[in-house]
Amino acid sequence: MSSDDSVQRIERGAAFLDVRDLKVHFPTDDGLVKSVDGISFQLERGKTLGIVGESGSGKSVTSLSIMGLHKRGVAQISGQVFLDGQELVSSTPDEVRLLRGKRMAMIFQDPLSAMHPFYTVGQQIIEAYRVHNKVSKQVARKHAIEMLDRVGIPQPDKRVDAYPHQFSGGMRQRAMIAMALSCDPDLLIADEPTTALDVTVQAQILDLIRDLQREFNSAVIIITHDLGVVAELADDIQVMYAGRAIEYGTAEEIFESPQHPYTWGLLGSMPRIDRERTERLIPIKGTPPSLINVPKGCAFNPRCNYAHLNGGASETDRPELLDVGAGHKVACHLSPGERAKAWETDIKPKL
Amino acid sequence: MIVSAITFSIFYLVPRLAGATPETLATRYVGRAATEETVKLTAERLGFYDPIAVQYWNWAKGVVVGAEYDYGSGVESCPAPCLGYSFITKQPVWPELLDRIPVTLSLAAGASLLWLLAGVATGVLSALKRGSIFDRGAMIIALAGVSLPIFFTGLLSLAIFSYQLGWTLPGGSYTPFTENPVVWSQSLILPWITLAFLFSAQYARLTRAGMLETMNEDFIRTARAKGLPERTVVVRHGLRGALTPILTIFGLDVGLLLGGAVLTEKTFSLPGLGKYAVDGIVANDLPKILGVTLVAAVFIILANLVVDLLYAVIDPRVRNQ
Ligand SMILES: Nc1ncnc2c1ncn2[C@@H]1O[C@H](COP(=O)(O)OP(=O)(O)OP(=O)(O)O)[C@@H](O)[C@H]1O
Ligand code: SF4
Ligand SMILES: [Mg+2]
Numbered sequence A: 001m002s003s004d005d006s007v008q009r010i011e012r013g014a015a016f017l018d019v020r021d022l023k024v025h026f027p028t029d030d031g032l033v034k035s036v037d038g039i040s041f042q043l044e045r046g047k048t049l050g051i052v053g054e055s056g057s058g059k060s061v062t063s064l065s066i067m068g069l070h071k072r073g074v075a076q077i078s079g080q081v082f083l084d085g086q087e088l089v090s091s092t093p094d095e096v097r098l099l100r101g102k103r104m105a106m107i108f109q110d111p112l113s114a115m116h117p118f119y120t121v122g123q124q125i126i127e128a129y130r131v132h133n134k135v136s137k138q139v140a141r142k143h144a145i146e147m148l149d150r151v152g153i154p155q156p157d158k159r160v161d162a163y164p165h166q167f168s169g170g171m172r173q174r175a176m177i178a179m180a181l182s183c184d185p186d187l188l189i190a191d192e193p194t195t196a197l198d199v200t201v202q203a204q205i206l207d208l209i210r211d212l213q214r215e216f217n218s219a220v221i222i223i224t225h226d227l228g229v230v231a232e233l234a235d236d237i238q239v240m241y242a243g244r245a246i247e248y249g250t251a252e253e254i255f256e257s258p259q260h261p262y263t264w265g266l267l268g269s270m271p272r273i274d275r276e277r278t279e280r281l282i283p284i285k286g287t288p289p290s291l292i293n294v295p296k297g298c299a300f301n302p303r304c305n306y307a308h309l310n311g312g313a314s315e316t317d318r319p320e321l322l323d324v325g326a327g328h329k330v331a332c333h334l335s336p337g338e339r340a341k342a343w344e345t346d347i348k349p350k351l
Numbered sequence B: 001m002i003v004s005a006i007t008f009s010i011f012y013l014v015p016r017l018a019g020a021t022p023e024t025l026a027t028r029y030v031g032r033a034a035t036e037e038t039v040k041l042t043a044e045r046l047g048f049y050d051p052i053a054v055q056y057w058n059w060a061k062g063v064v065v066g067a068e069y070d071y072g073s074g075v076e077s078c079p080a081p082c083l084g085y086s087f088i089t090k091q092p093v094w095p096e097l098l099d100r101i102p103v104t105l106s107l108a109a110g111a112s113l114l115w116l117l118a119g120v121a122t123g124v125l126s127a128l129k130r131g132s133i134f135d136r137g138a139m140i141i142a143l144a145g146v147s148l149p150i151f152f153t154g155l156l157s158l159a160i161f162s163y164q165l166g167w168t169l170p171g172g173s174y175t176p177f178t179e180n181p182v183v184w185s186q187s188l189i190l191p192w193i194t195l196a197f198l199f200s201a202q203y204a205r206l207t208r209a210g211m212l213e214t215m216n217e218d219f220i221r222t223a224r225a226k227g228l229p230e231r232t233v234v235v236r237h238g239l240r241g242a243l244t245p246i247l248t249i250f251g252l253d254v255g256l257l258l259g260g261a262v263l264t265e266k267t268f269s270l271p272g273l274g275k276y277a278v279d280g281i282v283a284n285d286l287p288k289i290l291g292v293t294l295v296a297a298v299f300i301i302l303a304n305l306v307v308d309l310l311y312a313v314i315d316p317r318v319r320n321q
Helices: A002-010 A059-067 A093-099 A121-132 A137-150 A169-181 A199-216 A227-231 A251-256 A261-268 A336-350 B002-017 B022-030 B036-045 B052-065 B093-128 B133-147 B150-164 B181-214 B218-225 B230-258 B262-267 B273-282 B286-314
Strands: A017-028 A031-043 A048-052 A076-083 A104-107 A187-191 A219-224 A236-241 A244-250 B067-070 B075-078
Touching (some): A017 A059, A031 A059, A031 A236, A048 A059, A048 A227, A059 A187, A121 A137, A121 A169, A169 B218, A187 A199, A219 A227, A236 A251, A244 A251, A244 A261, B002 B052, B052 B067, B093 B133, B093 B181, B093 B262, B150 B181, B181 B262, B230 B286
Parallel strands (some): A104 A187, A187 A219
Antiparallel strands (some): A236 A244
């Protein structure tokens, strides 16, 4: 017992949120789906991490496993997740449940399907508040109205009694945010919070998330397949491919000197207003790999233009995520020289 | 209206097709010993020679404003709602129906409550423990419940619990609730259970399917993300989401049952609407049949109405359309 205790005391994680070698595998009839296969990152309060990757790269599975929302028995989860010192993977479901909504909260992609169609927006926010705060319904209702007001919903005292389907998409997402923030969580995970919304509303929601983060000083993870979304919001960015992180760095580094060919591809396919329409989108060729049969070596090699430069290593050895200076990490066999050359001559001029 | 017209036509035409003539119908009123003359006269007085539309009109008028019957020997007035007189017993149908409605009502109320609770609870547990021994066992029993006819389960339970064990009262001994609630429930417990067994099977399957679907919805994930206890997630979010089709069927089933649980009432000799209808059909007693059908139709229409209203209560998206 005592040795256990001391281990726990030492293993408190280095940051507010400290994810270490997180793996989430799903055994299925077709084989083992390695949705997340060894992810590590750290995040402090008041900071924002962007997790970027194509569809199916394991972004949602990562966030759901931090929240403890995978069914035990369905998902095989290993690794460690420290939230303010408490390890979550080895905690009991009930311990994690008590943290959910209170210390960590989540916003989902499609606010229409993510809200219960049969309860008013107010009822759903009140419920979220009252799970963790022993207050009367009246107090909780006042709090819900305040929250709606806070996220910029006009006439909150009236809208509190409306049903989700009576809200517009943007208002619904605001209501979702109000619900997620109702217990003042320290960690907010937003899984593609703007994908279902149109462009002008997207910008408003992102602004709102940024403002609220400053106000609440919470740690925020923004998950998206669109680098544009995290460009202004994120402090750090993790790029995911086939269940693994392939590049990690500050937002500035990722945008100014990206190192991984896949990140280059993402940047190339990112729509930008200041670019001519004709040369705007350079999609990454090919499709994401199956997570049951991930390509040998570097998972990106079938789609990579530079795989031939590594003397076969790209096809046989999986590149480790290595620091290339100042905490900027890359998983690629390219030598620094070749990488710099490719970036300067092939990619940068096109962006 | 339409229902009653169709009913009228069916039960008017079917005996005709089976060879009944105005004279044979009239014979039922005056008895076999009467002369052909009297029979024809009675048939005429009772309007049996009129075209079907006129007969229907007269019958419908009777329901709304009452009617007067001229038997030749005397005039009897039948106040609204007049459903006519039984061919056989010569008693007015409406008061007889009134006597029987509480029986069927008691039967339906108890049974439906039982099967709703049992069926939904089983369905929810099955869905949550999908693939477990409980789930498989429950679904096999449910299959048995759906496929075993009521006279089989009914007679079996009567044989065991009433005659062998003597725990419950044998069939045919209905006591009104107002007279003695304890005996009332004792006399009904077996029919309730038998009927509930048949129905809850269907509800268990329906609930299970609905829950399996709902528990995969995004809003369930949201509910969990709030940190709600699993029980709240299942009941307040899952079951609530899966309840709509269940309540729809429930409303219709209860409506149908109120028109007479024919087999159950027959099996347990309960003097309800169903048994009344069977007696009427066996005796080819048109006014009885018409009366029960009309009452049943009213119940079904009412049930439909209640279901529609319930829909709006349950699903706010319906309300605003
Ligand atoms: N319960 C599960 N059982 C089996 N496979 C699963 C399960 N949940 C997720 N996966 C698989 O894990 C992979 C990663 O899914 P995930 O939802 O994390 O992708 P994503 O990066 O969020 O993509 P998107 O941008 O489309 O949301 C997918 O290939 C998916 O099929
Ligand atoms: S390791 Fe090889 S295949 Fe993978 S990104 Fe680098 S160059 Fe391309
Ligand atoms: Mg996703």
